Amino acid sequence: MTTTILPTPRRMLCSCCGAETIGRQWHNRDTGWGLCVDCIDRCHRGETEESFSRLYGERGVHFDIQNIDKTNAYKGFTLIDIPSGMGGVLPAAISKDNGESLTVICLHEEYYPNWVLTVERSQVRPFSYKLNDAMKKTIDSRIPG
Numbered sequence: 430m431t432t433t434i435l436p437t438p439r440r441m442l443c444s445c446c447g448a449e450t451i452g453r454q455w456h457n458r459d460t461g462w463g464l465c466v467d468c469i470d471r472c473h474r475g476e477t478e479e480s481f482s483r484l485y486g487e488r489g490v491h492f493d494i495q496n497i498d499k500t501n502a503y504k505g506f507t508l509i510d511i512p513s514g515m516g517g518v519l520p521a522a523i524s525k526d527n528g529e530s531l532t533v534i535c536l537h538e539e540y541y542p543n544w545v546l547t548v549e550r551s552q553v554r555p556f557s558y559k560l561n562d563a564m565k566k567t568i569d570s571r572i573p574g
């Protein structure tokens with residue numbers, strides 16, 4: 430898998446409503462201007478996928494990258510959902526943030542437990558599972574010492 434390291438997301442202003450948002454600079458926007466989550470639908474109206482991404486960049490990379498809830502964590506590991514490859518999602522914990530991609534530990538007890546893999550940040554979804562003892566044990570086993 431090829432991994433492009435992108436700059437750390439930064440504070441920007443929405444070019445549509447002026448609100449503060451977190452994003453990455455897109456070359457077709459003035460420096461420091463991006464798109465906030467509230468304005469995505471409004472700004473998407475009347476645009477094709479191509480013209481929209483030409484104007485604002487890639488969703489999950491240049492805007493709408495606040496989909497990782499860092500408060501949902503266990504012992505410092507942020508909990509997320511990752512694509513299962515079969516249409517659903519699997520519970521996982523982030524072990525390393527590489528920028529656009531993340532190194533994660535799969536927390537599913539039956540489906541590749543302890544599996545360490547790389548996922549694109551744009552594929553990550555908020556954690557929708559209930560943290561159980563098996564998941565905690567998987568994370569505990571990854572803590573050095």
Ligand SMILES: [Zn+2]
Pocket residue numbers: 443444445446447448464465466467468
């Ligand atoms: Zn806005």
